[in-house]
Amino acid sequence: MLGQQVAARPASIGVLDSGIGGLSVLRQLHQLLPHHSTLYLADQVHLPYGPRAEAEIITFVDGIIRFLLDEGARVIVIACNTASAAALHQARATFPDIPIVGMEPALKPAVAATRSGVVAVLSTQATAAGAPYQRLLDQYGQQVKVITCVAPQLVQIAEAQTQHTTEGRAAIQAVIEPLLQAGVDEIVLGCTHFPFLMDAVQPIAGAGVHLIDPSPAVARQTARVWPAAEALPLPVQHRYFTTGSPQQLQMHLGHLLGIAAVPDALHWDAAGALSR
Numbered sequence: 001m002l003g004q005q006v007a008a009r010p011a012s013i014g015v016l017d018s019g020i021g022g023l024s025v026l027r028q029l030h031q032l033l034p035h036h037s038t039l040y041l042a043d044q045v046h047l048p049y050g051p052r053a054e055a056e057i058i059t060f061v062d063g064i065i066r067f068l069l070d071e072g073a074r075v076i077v078i079a080c081n082t083a084s085a086a087a088l089h090q091a092r093a094t095f096p097d098i099p100i101v102g103m104e105p106a107l108k109p110a111v112a113a114t115r116s117g118v119v120a121v122l123s124t125q126a127t128a129a130g131a132p133y134q135r136l137l138d139q140y141g142q143q144v145k146v147i148t149c150v151a152p153q154l155v156q157i158a159e160a161q162t163q164h165t166t167e168g169r170a171a172i173q174a175v176i177e178p179l180l181q182a183g184v185d186e187i188v189l190g191c192t193h194f195p196f197l198m199d200a201v202q203p204i205a206g207a208g209v210h211l212i213d214p215s216p217a218v219a220r221q222t223a224r225v226w227p228a229a230e231a232l233p234l235p236v237q238h239r240y241f242t243t244g245s246p247q248q249l250q251m252h253l254g255h256l257l258g259i260a261a262v263p264d265a266l267h268w269d270a271a272g273a274l275s276r
Contacts, residue, residue, distance in 0.1 A: 009072025010233040012037040013222060015079050016064045018049040019159050019244075020252045021193030022079030025103075027257055028219035029077070030238070036226070037237045039071050044244025045268070047159065049082040050124030050152050057126070059272055061087035065095060067266070067274040071239070074230050076100045077222055081123060081191050085130025099225035104132050105190035106214040111140045113210060118183040120147040122175070123190035124155065133190075147182055151175045151191075158193035161255065163200035172197065176204045188212045196256060241266050243274070 013033070015026050019042050026040050041064055043049075049057055061083050065076055076098055078084045078091065084102035092100050105127065110119040127133055128148050137146060153171050162168040179187065187209060189195055195213045202211060240263035242249040253259040266274050 009070075010037045010237050011074045011230050012039045012072045012237070012239075013075050013077060013226075014039045014041070014065070014068030014071070014073025015077045016041045016043065016061070016068065016083070017080040017192060018043050018083065019047045019155075019193065020196070020249070020256065021155070021158065021191060022077075023252065023256055024192050024195040024213070025077060025079035025215045025218050028215040029222060030257075032216075032219040033223055033226075035232050035236060037072075037233065038239070039068050039073055040238070040240045041068060041266070042240075042242040042244065042249055042263075044242050044249065046243065048124070048152060048155050049080060049086075050126050050155065052126070054086040054126070057083055057086040058090050061091055062094060063268070063272050063274050065091060065098075065100075067241075069095075069098065074098070075222060075226055077218065078102045079192050079218070081105065082126040082130075085127045085132050088132070099227070101218060101222050101225060102132075103192060103214060103218060105136060105188045106212045106217065107136045107140050107146065107188055110186040110188045110212055111144050111146075114144055114186045116183045116185040118145045118147065119186040119188065120149055120179045120182075120184045121188040121190045122149050122151050122154065122194055124152055125150050127190055145182075147179060147184060149175060149179060154197060155191060155193045158196045161196075161252070163197050169200065169204075172200055173204050176201060180205065180209070184209065186210050186212060189214070240264070243268060 081103045088102035105121045242263045246263045249263045
């Protein structure tokens with residue numbers, strides 16, 4: 001059944017996230033690979049992933065990947081640091097024939113670029129506690145001082161797009177100000193939601209602080225792993241799905257990416273599978 005469905009769908013890049021954060025990665029994919037069709041799935045009914053148990057996130061990611069494969073995905077991008085930390089290893093083991101690209105905090109370039117010797121990583125709790133991030137700290141965190149700042153409130157601000165309200169600016173300042181006092185000059189955006197806050201974070205951080213968005217590197221990696229023998233069907237199709245409110249995702253697509261599209265609504269059944 002899966003093979004029949006995949007054959008009937010345009011070969012696409014499948015992108016998943018708990019909400020709108022993965023749109024920052026999708027934006028880069030559209031720019032770098034304009035002739036590739038894409039699928040985007042926002043699991044907004046389970047947002048946020050950060051506080052959830054690893055086993056629960058693995059279940060969500062497994063169900064989403066199966067749905068995206070049914071819809072024609074030839075490469076999967078887990079455009080969520082939290083989901084990557086929890087589920088990337090298991091997903092690659094479950095789907096060994098499918099290239100799966102994950103996210104990790106861009107600590108290496110931050111360490112290479114810092115002048116003050118102090119860098120910060122903004123993340124969710126699950127990303128900060130995950131084995132991939134701990135390996136990065138072991139590899140690069142000995143060279144400089146790394147401040148790991150768990151900031152789930154920034155995810156909610158990005159989802160609601162309230163970063164320019166009085167409350168939103170105050171919440172962002174409460175996160176960033178202690179980092180500045182500690183001498184940070186490189187801030188790693190360790191959650192795909194955070195690039196959508198850059199225009200609010202940068203004025204607070206100041207011109208001397210560099211914000212690192214890993215999305216362009218993820219897009220380049222996706223281009224590298226795209227199956228060489230896979231034809232690119234025409235016309236290019238970009239489709240959007242959400243387990244939450246299609247109207248809400250539609251609003252974000254228009255506001256953040258300038259895309260006029262009506263997402264399809266999806267539902268989780270009792271067995272943990274997605275259906276229309």
